[in-house]
Amino acid sequence: MENTPIQVPTVAEMISRGETPEILFWVGCAGSFDDRARKITKAIVRILHKCEVKFAVLGAEESCTGDPAKRAGNEFLFQMQAMQNIQVLNGYEVKRIVTGCPHCFNTLKNEYPELGGNYEVIHHTQLLQELIDSGKLRIEDSSAFKGKRITFHDPCYLGRANDVYEAPRSALQQLDAELVEMRKCKKNGLCCGAGGAQMFKEAEKGDKEVNVERTEQAMETKPNIIATGCPFCNTMMTDGIKHLEKESEVQVKDIAELIAEAQDLL
Amino acid sequence: MISQIIFAILLLATAVLFGLRLKTIRRNILLGKDIERKDRSADRWKNMARVALGQGKMVTRPVAGFFHILIYVGFVLINIEMFEIVVDGLFGGHRTFSNSMGGLYNILIGSFEFLGFGVLLSCIIFLIRRNVVRIRRFHLKEMGGWPKSDANIILIWESLLMFAFLSMNACDFRLQELTGEGSIGFPLSQYLGNTLYGGLDESALHMTERFMWWFHIVGVMGFAVYVTYSKHLHIFFAFPNTYYANLEPKGKLTNMEAVMKEVQMMMDPNVDPYATPAPADPEATPERFGAKDVTDLTWKQLLDSYTCTECGRCSSECPANQTGKLLSPRKIMMDTRDRLEEVGKSLDGNGKPVDDGKALLGDYILEEELWACTSCNACVEACPVDIDPLSIIVDMRRYLIMEESKSPESITVMFNNIENNGAPWAFSAMDRDKWKDEL
Numbered sequence: 001m002e003n004t005p006i007q008v009p010t011v012a013e014m015i016s017r018g019e020t021p022e023i024l025f026w027v028g029c030a031g032s033f034d035d036r037a038r039k040i041t042k043a044i045v046r047i048l049h050k051c052e053v054k055f056a057v058l059g060a061e062e063s064c065t066g067d068p069a070k071r072a073g074n075e076f077l078f079q080m081q082a083m084q085n086i087q088v089l090n091g092y093e094v095k096r097i098v099t100g101c102p103h104c105f106n107t108l109k110n111e112y113p114e115l116g117g118n119y120e121v122i123h124h125t126q127l128l129q130e131l132i133d134s135g136k137l138r139i140e141d142s143s144a145f146k147g148k149r150i151t152f153h154d155p156c157y158l159g160r161a162n163d164v165y166e167a168p169r170s171a172l173q174q175l176d177a178e179l180v181e182m183r184k185c186k187k188n189g190l191c192c193g194a195g196g197a198q199m200f201k202e203a204e205k206g207d208k209e210v211n212v213e214r215t216e217q218a219m220e221t222k223p224n225i226i227a228t229g230c231p232f233c234n235t236m237m238t239d240g241i242k243h244l245e246k247e248s249e250v251q252v253k254d255i256a257e258l259i260a261e262a263q264d265l266l
Numbered sequence: 267m268i269s270q271i272i273f274a275i276l277l278l279a280t281a282v283l284f285g286l287r288l289k290t291i292r293r294n295i296l297l298g299k300d301i302e303r304k305d306r307s308a309d310r311w312k313n314m315a316r317v318a319l320g321q322g323k324m325v326t327r328p329v330a331g332f333f334h335i336l337i338y339v340g341f342v343l344i345n346i347e348m349f350e351i352v353v354d355g356l357f358g359g360h361r362t363f364s365n366s367m368g369g370l371y372n373i374l375i376g377s378f379e380f381l382g383f384g385v386l387l388s389c390i391i392f393l394i395r396r397n398v399v400r401i402r403r404f405h406l407k408e409m410g411g412w413p414k415s416d417a418n419i420i421l422i423w424e425s426l427l428m429f430a431f432l433s434m435n436a437c438d439f440r441l442q443e444l445t446g447e448g449s450i451g452f453p454l455s456q457y458l459g460n461t462l463y464g465g466l467d468e469s470a471l472h473m474t475e476r477f478m479w480w481f482h483i484v485g486v487m488g489f490a491v492y493v494t495y496s497k498h499l500h501i502f503f504a505f506p507n508t509y510y511a512n513l514e515p516k517g518k519l520t521n522m523e524a525v526m527k528e529v530q531m532m533m534d535p536n537v538d539p540y541a542t543p544a545p546a547d548p549e550a551t552p553e554r555f556g557a558k559d560v561t562d563l564t565w566k567q568l569l570d571s572y573t574c575t576e577c578g579r580c581s582s583e584c585p586a587n588q589t590g591k592l593l594s595p596r597k598i599m600m601d602t603r604d605r606l607e608e609v610g611k612s613l614d615g616n617g618k619p620v621d622d623g624k625a626l627l628g629d630y631i632l633e634e635e636l637w638a639c640t641s642c643n644a645c646v647e648a649c650p651v652d653i654d655p656l657s658i659i660v661d662m663r664r665y666l667i668m669e670e671s672k673s674p675e676s677i678t679v680m681f682n683n684i685e686n687n688g689a690p691w692a693f694s695a696m697d698r699d700k701w702k703d704e705l
Contacts, residue, residue: 006705027698029689038701045705059699063688071641072677073556073663075522077684079529087533110518115526156642161517187647188326191585196641200680200690204638207590214585 006049010059011092021056023127024094026108028101029064030231036238037100037231043260044100044124050265051136053127055098061088065107072197079115082107086117096120098127100256102157102230103195109162123158125168125229125255132174139262142176150177150258151223153214153237154189155230163187168229171255175262180221190214192236199232215240219250226252273355273483280487287494291572294610298565303510310509313652317508323650327579330395333388337424340385341501344431347378351483361438364450372451379435379454386428389421396421403578406587408597413576416496423489430482432458437466437475444468500575504651507573510566511652516643519660524553556664559625560606563658570653571603580645580655586638593638595645595655601630602658627662636662637674 014021025048030037048055066081089097097119099105109121122130131137150172158164165186172179184190193203193210203209215237218226226241228234231254238252253261260266303310316322321338325331353362364371396404396417404417436459439452443459445468452459463474493499500507531537557563580595581587587594605626612620627633639659646654666672673681680690688695 008702008705010699027701029691032698032701033689033691033693038704041701042705057699060695062698063695064684064690066684068680068690069684070519071660071663072673072680073660073665073667074681075525075555075664075668076529077681079521079525080532081684081688083529083533106515106517110515111521114521156640156644157517160643160647162515188583188644190583190588191640191642191644193585193640196639197677197680198640201637201674201676204586204591204593204634206586206638208588210585210589210640213589 006045008045009056010061011056011094012059012061014056015092019054020093022054023096023098024089024092025055025057026065026097026099026101026104027057027062028099028104028231030235031100032062034231034235036234040231040234040254040256041100043254043256043266044098046260046265047128047131047137047256047263050263051131053131053136058088063088065104065112067103067107068197068200070107070111071195072200078111082112082115082117086112086115089117089119094119096122098122098124100124100231102155102161103232106157106161123164123167123229125158125171126164128171128255128259129167132171137174137259137263139174139259141264142174142262144262145175145177145225145258148175148177148224149180149222150175150225150227151180151182151218151221152185152227152229152255153182153192153218153233154186155228155233156189156191156195158229159189160187168227168255171259172227175258177225180223182217182221184217190217192230192233192240194232194236199235209240209243211236211240212243215244219244219246223250225258226250227255227258228252229255267358270356270358276484276487277352277355280490283491284494287491290610290614291494291499293613294606295565295568295572297561297606297609298563298568299561301564301566303512303566306513309513310511313511313513314505314509317511317650317652318504321650323648323652326648330577333391336381336384336388340381340388340428343381344378344385346374347431348486351479355483361450364448375435376451376453379432379452382428382431383454386425386432389425389428393418393421393425403582406578406581406594406596408594408600409576409578413497413600416498417576419492420496420498423485423492427482427485427489430478430485433462434475434478434482435459436463437471437478440464440466440471441468441475444471497574497576500573500651503569503573507569508652510569512566512654512657516646519657522555522664524555554665555668556666557658557661558627558665558669560602560609561619562665563602563661567602567654567658567661568606570655571599571606573651574599574603574653575651576600577650579648579650580653583644583648585640585642585644591638592632593635595659598631598635598655598658599653602626605630627665631662633666633672635659636666637677 011021011024027041031041063085064081065085066078070078097108099108102123105121105123108119152168152172191210192214226237228237234252234254241247241250241252321335324334350363354360395401432455435452435455439456439459440463442448463471466474493501554562560568576596578596584593584595612622636659641656643656646656683690683692687693
C-alpha cells in the first residue's frame with residue numbers, strides 16, 4: 001500500500017513543468033462520475049503509477065467523446081464534442097491515449113481521425129498487456145485468485161467493434177485463476193444491453209432484460225468472478241447479478257481491478 | 267426440329283426476362299446515395315474470396331454451414347453439365363460430349379450425381395429444419411406469408427430439379443442396360459433406375475427420360491427467373507455484396523459530411539455569421555439528414571437489402587430480438603427491400619419519381635424497433651454475406667433526431683447533459699477530477 005497519496009497531474013500541469021506525458025489517460029464520463037466506475041479509474045491509476053508510466057489526465061478539460069450522442073443519432077452534438085476535444089488534444093500535442101472505456105476507445109480511435117484528431121489510442125487492457133509483455137508489470141504473488149473461476153465478458157466496442165479479444169485475456173492469464181469462456185464469447189459475445197445509448201434510457205418493451213440474459217450466460221460457467229473491461233458492462237452485469245440474487249457468490253470486477261488487487265494495490 | 271426451336275425460344279425468353287429484371291434491380295439500387303466502396307480492391311477481392319466464394323462465415327453454424335456448402339458446391343459444379351444440356355437442346359443431340367470426352371465424361375457425370383444427391387439431401391434436411399424442427403429464427407414475426415412460402419418453394423423446386431436430373435440419368439442407365447449401347451457409368455442413379463424405373467420398357471423409358479430432361483431444363487430456366495423476384499438473389503449478389511462490404515472496424519460509424527461543414531463553420535472564429543451563403547446549386551435538392559426513405563440510404567445499403575436471403579442469423583444473434591423486443595435486423599433488411607420494390611414499381615408506372623405519401627420509416631419500420639438497438643454489431647458479425655443492418659438503424663435514428671427532434675425523453679436529457687456539462691449525466695465538469703481525492 002502507498003503511504004503518500006498518488007498525485008495525478010493534468011496535461012496542463014505537466015506541460016507547465018516542462019514535461020510531456022508518455023500517454024494521456026482518458027478517464028471517460030463513467031470513470032469520472034459513476035461511483036462504481038471510479039473504482040476502476042483508481043485501479044488503472046494505481047497500476048500506471050506502480051509501473052512508473054508517465055501519464056496525465058485532462059481533468060476538467062476532458063469532455064464526453066460524443067459516443068452516446070452519435071449512436072443515438074445526434075451527429076451535430078457528436079461532432080461538436082469531437083471538435084472541442086480535438087482542439088484540446090491537439091493543443092497539448094497529445095500523441096498517445098489510453099482509455100478506461102471501450103466506447104471512448106472506439107470513438108477516439110476510429111471516428112476522430114477524419115475530424116482532425118490523429119492519435120494512437122489503446123484500451124486499458126491493451127496497456128496492461130503491453131506492461132506485462134515489457135516486464136514492467138509482474139504479478140509476483142497471484143495467490144489471491146488461486147482456484148477461482150473467472151469468466152470474461154467481451155465488451156462489444158472492444159471485441160466485435162475493434163477485434164480486440166486477446167489483450168484482456170492475456171492480462172487475466174497473469175492471475176493464477178481458471179479462465180472459463182462463456183458459450184457466447186469473443187466475436188459471438190452477447191451485448192450487456194448498454195450500448196448504442198441504451199445506458200441512458202429505459203429498455204424497449206420485451207420479455208426480458210438483455211443484462212439478465214447475459215448474466216445467465218455468465219452464470220452457466222459457474223464463475224467466482226465476472227471480469228469486464230467496460231464501465232457500462234460492469235454496471236449491467238452487476239445489476240444482472242443482483243437480479244439473480246447472486247451477489248454473495250459472484251463478483252463483477254474490471255480487469256484493471258483484478259490486476260491491482262493481485263498486486264496488492266487496492 | 268420443333269423441339270430445338272421451342273428450346274431456343276425458351277432459352278431466349280429466360281435470358282430476356284432475367285436480364286430485364288436485373289436491369290430494374292440495378293436501377294433500384296442506384297436510387298441510393300453514393301458511398302465510396304471502390305478503394306482497396308485487393309482487400310475487397312480477398313474478402314469476397316473468403317466470405318462468398320469460400321463460405322467463410324457460413325460454417326460458424328456447423329450443421330447449416332455443412333449442408334449449405336453441399337448445395338453451393340453442387341449448384342456451381344452441376345452448372346458445367348448445364349452446358350451440355352443447352353448444347354443438346356439447341357442442336358438436337360443427346361449427351362453430345364459423351365463420345366468425345368471418353369473417361370473424363372464418366373468421371374464428370376459420376377461426380378455430378380454425387381453432388382446432385384448431396385443437394386437433394388440438403389434441401390430435404392433444410393425443409394425439415396424449417397417445417398418440422400421449427401428452428402426459432404425461421405418463425406419470427408416477419409416470416410409469415412410470402413417469406414415462408416418463398417423459402418419452401420425454393421427448397422422444393424431445387425429438390426425437384428435434382429430428382430429430375432438423377433431420374434434422367436437413371437433412365438439412360440436403364441436404356442443402356444436394355445439396348446447394350448453406351449457405357450456411361452451412373453454410380454448413383456443406377457439404383458434409382460432399378461428401383462423406380464425398373465419395370466418400364468424401352469419406349470416408356472425414352473418417354474420418361476425426355477420428360478425428365480425437359481422438366482429439369484425448363485425448371486432451371488424458370489428458377490433462374492424466379493430467383494430474381496425472390497429472397498434467393500443471394501446466389502448472385504453475395505459476390506458483389508462482399509466485394510463492396512465495409513472493411514473498416516465495425517465500431518466506426520461514418521462522420522456525416524454535411525454536418526462536418528456546419529460544425530466547422532460554427533467552431534471557426536473567422537467565419538462571418540452574417541455573410542450571405544454561397545449561392546446554392548439550383549439543381550440540387552436539399553439533402554436530408556439521415557434516412558427516412560430508401561432513397562436516403564446508400565446504394566450499398568440497398569444492395570444489402572436485395573442480397574438478404576432471410577436466413578435470420580442476424581436476428582437470432584440480436585440481443586434485442588433474443589429478449590423479446592420488437593427489433594429484428596432481418597426485418598429491417600426485408601422492409602428496405604420491399605419498400606425499394608414499391609418505389610421501383612411506382613417509377614415503372616409513372617416514369618418518374620412520384621410521392622406516394624409513404625416512407626420506409628413509419629410505414630415499414632417503427633421507431634420502437636430503432637430504439638431497441640444496442641449497436642452491438644452482432645447482426646453485422648452474424649451475416650454470412652456481410653450485410654450491415656446497423657447502418658440503416660443509425661441512419662434512421664439520425665433522421666429522427668436531426669430532422670424531427672423525436673427521441674425518447676431520457677435520450678433528450680442525455681443530449682442536454684452532454685451539451686451543458688460535457689457528460690451524459692448531470693454532473694458538473696468541475697467535478698471530473700473528484701476521484702483523485704480518493705486515491
